[in-house]
Amino acid sequence: MIKLEREVEPQGMIDNKLQWKSDLLTAITKYGSYKDIPEKEKQKLISFYRNDAVKSGLIKSSFGKCAFCECIPSEGGNIEIEHFKPKSIYPDLTFEWDNFLPSCRKCNDSKDSHDTGVEPIINPYDIDPKGAFYFNDIEIKAANNGMKKLAEKTIEVCGLNSVRLWRPRAEILISLRIFSRSIEEAIEELINADTDRKRANRVKKLREAIDIIEMLTKPSEKYSSFCIEFLEQSEVYLKAIQLVNDA
Ligand SMILES: [Zn+2]
Known part of the structure:
Protein backbone atom coordinates (compact mmCIF):
# COMPACT_ATOMS: atom_id res chain seq x y z
CA MET A 1 0.00 0.00 0.00
CA ILE A 2 1.32 3.45 -0.90
CA LYS A 3 0.09 6.98 -0.27
CA LEU A 4 -2.31 8.16 -2.98
CA GLU A 5 -3.52 11.62 -3.93
CA ARG A 6 -7.12 12.13 -5.03
CA GLU A 7 -7.86 13.50 -8.46
CA VAL A 8 -10.33 16.38 -8.80
CA GLU A 9 -13.93 15.29 -8.37
CA PRO A 10 -15.66 14.75 -11.73
CA GLN A 11 -18.08 17.56 -12.60
CA GLY A 12 -20.90 15.07 -13.20
CA MET A 13 -20.67 14.02 -9.55
CA ILE A 14 -20.59 17.60 -8.27
CA ASP A 15 -23.61 18.51 -10.38
CA ASN A 16 -25.80 15.53 -9.56
CA LYS A 17 -24.80 13.93 -6.27
CA LEU A 18 -27.19 15.91 -4.10
CA GLN A 19 -30.17 14.81 -6.22
CA TRP A 20 -28.98 11.17 -6.30
CA LYS A 21 -28.45 11.18 -2.54
CA SER A 22 -31.83 12.76 -1.94
CA ASP A 23 -33.56 10.10 -4.10
CA LEU A 24 -31.76 7.32 -2.23
CA LEU A 25 -32.58 8.75 1.19
CA THR A 26 -36.22 9.18 0.16
CA ALA A 27 -36.35 5.47 -0.74
CA ILE A 28 -34.76 4.58 2.62
CA THR A 29 -37.47 6.57 4.40
CA LYS A 30 -40.15 4.92 2.27
CA TYR A 31 -38.98 1.32 2.89
CA GLY A 32 -37.61 1.80 6.39
CA SER A 33 -33.93 0.98 5.76
CA TYR A 34 -31.29 0.68 3.03
CA LYS A 35 -31.45 -3.11 3.02
CA ASP A 36 -35.24 -3.11 2.69
CA ILE A 37 -35.28 -1.19 -0.59
CA PRO A 38 -36.25 -3.75 -3.28
CA GLU A 39 -33.00 -4.87 -4.94
CA LYS A 40 -33.90 -3.74 -8.45
CA GLU A 41 -34.93 -0.29 -7.26
CA LYS A 42 -31.85 -0.01 -5.05
CA GLN A 43 -29.49 -0.94 -7.87
CA LYS A 44 -31.08 1.72 -10.06
CA LEU A 45 -30.83 4.35 -7.33
CA ILE A 46 -27.17 3.70 -6.52
CA SER A 47 -25.97 2.97 -10.06
CA PHE A 48 -25.01 6.59 -10.83
CA TYR A 49 -21.60 6.51 -9.15
CA ARG A 50 -20.55 3.72 -11.50
CA ASN A 51 -19.57 5.90 -14.41
CA ASP A 52 -16.51 6.32 -16.59
CA ALA A 53 -15.48 9.69 -15.13
CA VAL A 54 -15.36 8.26 -11.61
CA LYS A 55 -13.58 5.13 -12.74
CA SER A 56 -10.94 6.94 -14.77
CA GLY A 57 -10.30 9.48 -12.00
CA LEU A 58 -9.74 6.69 -9.51
CA ILE A 59 -7.60 4.66 -11.89
CA LYS A 60 -5.44 7.70 -12.62
CA SER A 61 -4.91 8.45 -8.95
CA SER A 62 -3.86 4.89 -8.13
CA PHE A 63 -1.82 4.29 -11.32
CA GLY A 64 -4.33 1.60 -12.28
CA LYS A 65 -3.63 -0.36 -9.13
CA CYS A 66 -5.81 -1.58 -6.29
CA ALA A 67 -5.50 1.01 -3.51
CA PHE A 68 -5.13 -1.73 -0.91
CA CYS A 69 -3.07 -4.63 -2.27
CA GLU A 70 -1.35 -2.82 -5.19
CA CYS A 71 -2.23 -5.49 -7.73
CA ILE A 72 -3.24 -4.35 -11.22
CA PRO A 73 -6.84 -5.54 -11.46
CA SER A 74 -6.98 -5.04 -15.23
CA GLU A 75 -4.64 -8.03 -15.52
CA GLY A 76 -7.24 -10.33 -14.04
CA GLY A 77 -10.52 -8.41 -13.99
CA ASN A 78 -11.83 -4.89 -13.73
CA ILE A 79 -11.10 -2.31 -11.09
CA GLU A 80 -14.05 -1.78 -8.77
CA ILE A 81 -15.26 1.38 -7.09
CA GLU A 82 -15.03 0.67 -3.41
CA HIS A 83 -16.80 2.72 -0.75
CA PHE A 84 -14.40 3.23 2.15
CA LYS A 85 -17.37 3.64 4.46
CA PRO A 86 -19.81 1.02 3.15
CA LYS A 87 -22.89 2.43 1.46
CA SER A 88 -25.08 -0.14 3.23
CA ILE A 89 -24.22 1.49 6.57
CA TYR A 90 -23.52 5.05 5.35
CA PRO A 91 -25.95 5.47 2.42
CA ASP A 92 -25.52 9.25 2.60
CA LEU A 93 -21.90 8.68 1.46
CA THR A 94 -22.88 6.59 -1.58
CA PHE A 95 -22.02 9.40 -3.99
CA GLU A 96 -19.22 11.08 -2.02
CA TRP A 97 -16.03 11.33 -4.07
CA ASP A 98 -13.85 11.22 -0.96
CA ASN A 99 -15.44 7.93 0.03
CA PHE A 100 -14.36 6.16 -3.17
CA LEU A 101 -11.31 3.97 -3.67
CA PRO A 102 -10.21 1.89 -6.65
CA SER A 103 -10.08 -1.70 -5.53
CA CYS A 104 -9.60 -5.18 -6.93
CA ARG A 105 -12.45 -7.66 -6.61
CA LYS A 106 -10.58 -9.66 -3.94
CA CYS A 107 -9.95 -6.72 -1.61
CA ASN A 108 -13.44 -5.39 -2.22
CA ASP A 109 -15.00 -8.78 -1.38
CA SER A 110 -12.75 -9.23 1.63
CA LYS A 111 -13.55 -5.79 3.01
CA ASP A 112 -17.25 -6.33 2.23
CA SER A 113 -19.33 -4.19 4.59
CA HIS A 114 -16.69 -3.81 7.30
CA ASP A 115 -17.58 -0.67 9.24
CA THR A 116 -14.51 1.54 8.97
CA GLY A 117 -16.30 4.16 11.04
CA VAL A 118 -16.24 1.81 14.05
CA GLU A 119 -13.05 -0.13 13.35
CA PRO A 120 -10.89 2.09 11.17
CA ILE A 121 -8.43 0.82 8.59
CA ILE A 122 -5.90 2.77 6.56
CA ASN A 123 -7.34 4.83 3.71
CA PRO A 124 -4.22 5.53 1.62
CA TYR A 125 -5.73 8.79 0.34
CA ASP A 126 -5.89 10.13 3.89
CA ILE A 127 -3.11 8.34 5.77
CA ASP A 128 0.42 7.72 4.54
CA PRO A 129 0.91 3.96 5.04
CA LYS A 130 4.69 4.34 4.97
CA GLY A 131 6.09 2.75 8.10
CA ALA A 132 2.81 1.06 9.04
CA PHE A 133 3.80 -2.27 7.51
CA TYR A 134 6.87 -4.37 6.97
CA PHE A 135 7.47 -7.56 5.06
CA ASN A 136 8.75 -10.76 6.54
CA ASP A 137 9.82 -12.39 3.29
CA ILE A 138 6.49 -12.51 1.41
CA GLU A 139 4.26 -11.93 4.41
CA ILE A 140 3.07 -8.47 5.37
CA LYS A 141 3.14 -7.52 9.05
CA ALA A 142 2.03 -4.54 11.10
CA ALA A 143 5.00 -2.50 12.29
CA ASN A 144 5.36 -2.07 16.02
CA ASN A 145 4.58 1.63 16.25
CA GLY A 146 1.68 3.99 16.79
CA MET A 147 -0.07 2.68 13.66
CA LYS A 148 0.07 -0.96 14.75
CA LYS A 149 -3.63 -1.47 15.48
CA LEU A 150 -4.69 0.33 12.33
CA ALA A 151 -2.23 -1.70 10.24
CA GLU A 152 -3.29 -5.01 11.78
CA LYS A 153 -6.93 -4.25 11.09
CA THR A 154 -6.11 -3.24 7.51
CA ILE A 155 -4.25 -6.50 6.88
CA GLU A 156 -7.14 -8.49 8.36
CA VAL A 157 -10.00 -6.63 6.67
CA CYS A 158 -8.44 -6.44 3.19
CA GLY A 159 -6.85 -9.88 3.34
CA LEU A 160 -3.39 -8.48 2.61
CA ASN A 161 -1.74 -11.62 3.90
CA SER A 162 -3.74 -14.04 1.83
ZN1 LIG B 1 -6.62 -5.50 -3.93
Missing part, protein backbone atom coordinates in the same frame (compact mmCIF):
# COMPACT_ATOMS: atom_id res chain seq x y z
CA VAL A 163 -1.99 -16.68 -0.24
CA ARG A 164 -3.13 -14.97 -3.47
CA LEU A 165 -0.65 -12.18 -2.68
CA TRP A 166 2.21 -14.48 -1.68
CA ARG A 167 2.75 -15.74 -5.22
CA PRO A 168 3.23 -12.34 -6.91
CA ARG A 169 5.40 -11.17 -4.00
CA ALA A 170 7.50 -14.32 -4.33
CA GLU A 171 7.92 -13.72 -8.06
CA ILE A 172 8.99 -10.13 -7.46
CA LEU A 173 11.31 -11.26 -4.70
CA ILE A 174 13.08 -13.52 -7.19
CA SER A 175 13.44 -10.61 -9.64
CA LEU A 176 14.75 -8.38 -6.88
CA ARG A 177 17.31 -11.00 -5.86
CA ILE A 178 18.42 -11.45 -9.48
CA PHE A 179 18.84 -7.68 -9.86
CA SER A 180 20.69 -7.58 -6.54
CA ARG A 181 23.12 -10.14 -7.84
CA SER A 182 23.78 -7.97 -10.92
CA ILE A 183 24.50 -5.08 -8.59
CA GLU A 184 26.79 -7.25 -6.50
CA GLU A 185 28.74 -8.25 -9.60
CA ALA A 186 28.93 -4.65 -10.77
CA ILE A 187 30.27 -3.63 -7.34
CA GLU A 188 32.91 -6.35 -7.51
CA GLU A 189 34.01 -5.20 -10.97
CA LEU A 190 34.16 -1.59 -9.84
CA ILE A 191 36.29 -2.41 -6.81
CA ASN A 192 38.70 -4.35 -9.03
CA ALA A 193 39.01 -1.61 -11.66
CA ASP A 194 42.69 -0.72 -12.02
CA THR A 195 42.50 2.25 -14.38
CA ASP A 196 40.43 5.46 -14.35
CA ARG A 197 38.82 4.49 -17.63
CA LYS A 198 37.75 1.09 -16.34
CA ARG A 199 36.51 2.71 -13.16
CA ALA A 200 34.38 5.22 -15.09
CA ASN A 201 32.88 2.45 -17.23
CA ARG A 202 32.11 0.31 -14.24
CA VAL A 203 30.52 3.16 -12.33
CA LYS A 204 28.29 3.61 -15.36
CA LYS A 205 27.43 -0.08 -15.36
CA LEU A 206 26.66 0.01 -11.64
CA ARG A 207 24.46 3.06 -12.12
CA GLU A 208 22.53 1.22 -14.83
CA ALA A 209 22.06 -1.79 -12.55
CA ILE A 210 20.70 0.53 -9.82
CA ASP A 211 18.33 2.19 -12.31
CA ILE A 212 16.91 -1.18 -13.31
CA ILE A 213 16.15 -2.30 -9.78
CA GLU A 214 14.75 1.12 -8.84
CA MET A 215 12.21 0.87 -11.68
CA LEU A 216 10.30 -1.63 -9.55
CA THR A 217 9.79 0.95 -6.80
CA LYS A 218 7.94 3.48 -8.98
CA PRO A 219 4.40 4.14 -7.72
CA SER A 220 3.04 2.91 -11.03
CA GLU A 221 4.62 -0.52 -10.54
CA LYS A 222 2.55 -3.21 -8.93
CA TYR A 223 3.45 -4.09 -5.33
CA SER A 224 5.82 -1.11 -5.24
CA SER A 225 5.74 -0.85 -1.43
CA PHE A 226 7.11 -4.39 -1.26
CA CYS A 227 9.97 -3.43 -3.60
CA ILE A 228 10.68 -0.19 -1.75
CA GLU A 229 11.07 -2.04 1.51
CA PHE A 230 13.30 -4.66 -0.08
CA LEU A 231 15.66 -1.96 -1.31
CA GLU A 232 15.64 -0.06 1.97
CA GLN A 233 16.80 -3.25 3.67
CA SER A 234 19.24 -4.30 0.97
CA GLU A 235 22.88 -3.86 2.03
CA VAL A 236 24.05 -4.51 -1.53
CA TYR A 237 21.81 -1.76 -2.91
CA LEU A 238 22.80 0.73 -0.21
CA LYS A 239 26.47 -0.01 -0.78
CA ALA A 240 26.00 0.47 -4.54
CA ILE A 241 24.36 3.86 -3.99
CA GLN A 242 27.23 4.88 -1.74
CA LEU A 243 29.84 3.82 -4.33
CA VAL A 244 28.09 5.67 -7.14
CA ASN A 245 27.71 8.80 -5.01
CA ASP A 246 31.39 8.68 -4.04
CA ALA A 247 32.55 8.17 -7.63
